[in-house]
Amino acid sequence: MILSVRGLAVARGGVTVLEGIGFDLAAGQALILRGPNGAGKTTLLRTLAGLQPALAGEVSVAPEALAYGAHADGIKSVLTVAENLRFWAAVHGTSGIEAALVAMDLTGLRDRQAAHLSAGQKRRLGLARLLVAGRPVWLLDEPTVSLDVASVALFAGVVRGHLSAGGAALIATHVDLGLGEAGVLDVGAFRAVAPARAGAFDEAFG
Numbered sequence: 001m002i003l004s005v006r007g008l009a010v011a012r013g014g015v016t017v018l019e020g021i022g023f024d025l026a027a028g029q030a031l032i033l034r035g036p037n038g039a040g041k042t043t044l045l046r047t048l049a050g051l052q053p054a055l056a057g058e059v060s061v062a063p064e065a066l067a068y069g070a071h072a073d074g075i076k077s078v079l080t081v082a083e084n085l086r087f088w089a090a091v092h093g094t095s096g097i098e099a100a101l102v103a104m105d106l107t108g109l110r111d112r113q114a115a116h117l118s119a120g121q122k123r124r125l126g127l128a129r130l131l132v133a134g135r136p137v138w139l140l141d142e143p144t145v146s147l148d149v150a151s152v153a154l155f156a157g158v159v160r161g162h163l164s165a166g167g168a169a170l171i172a173t174h175v176d177l178g179l180g181e182a183g184v185l186d187v188g189a190f191r192a193v194a195p196a197r198a199g200a201f202d203e204a205f206g
């Protein structure tokens with residue numbers, strides 16, 4: 001397994017959100033994280049990415065195998081698209097940004113300053129970063145936000161290519177990426193916090 005999780009408990013703001021999480025991710029596999037707003041998908045991904053500590057449990061993965069992609073994707077607004085990608089290639093010790101530019105349909109925008117990209121174009125640049133990083137396990141939080149239908153399809157193709165090259169992906173998304181082969185993990189099954197009591201609204205405001 002490229003990523004194994006056992007008995008993991010995660011918290012946000014000092015409150016345990018999910019507990020007893022367990023799953024395996026093999027090379028070539030994608031797992032879609034499902035659950036309503038606030039269920040804990042972002043918290044789980046942040047914990048796996050090492051951005052916050054786990055409360056309990058074990059995560060078995062090589063830290064250098066992970067690439068985390070979220071809303072704040074670290075784009076430097078004063079740099080051009082190509083300069084951003086070259087920067088990340090230097091950080092990750094990889095070379096060549098052309099394949100990433102082509103894959104995310106950014107060749108025509110390569111010399112545009114990132115500050116002047118649209119929201120969807122910025123998102124495509126953030127996703128191109130994953131390709132430049134060259135890491136096998138993608139942890140993705142709502143990767144398709146701001147993407148139009150064509151870009152979602154483009155991205156789904158990129159994920160498929162990553163999987164067939166032996167990569168793996170854990171993706172929190174409310175959108176159907178058309179990855180028929182992907183598994184689904186409903187984080188609701190691991191919820192630690194009791195839902196708000198019925199009637200609480202009436203008690204507070206009634």
Ligand SMILES: Nc1ncnc2c1ncn2[C@@H]1O[C@H](COP(=O)(O)OP(=O)(O)OP(=O)(O)O)[C@@H](O)[C@H]1O
Pocket residue numbers: 012013014017035036037038039040041042043044
């Ligand atoms: N900075 C914070 N401090 C305290 N609590 C937080 C903080 N950020 C999020 N939470 C709470 O933690 C819980 C889990 O949030 P999280 O962002 O992980 O959910 P999510 O499943 O990713 O939701 P969404 O689908 O809306 O992105 C929610 O109840 C949320 O209100």
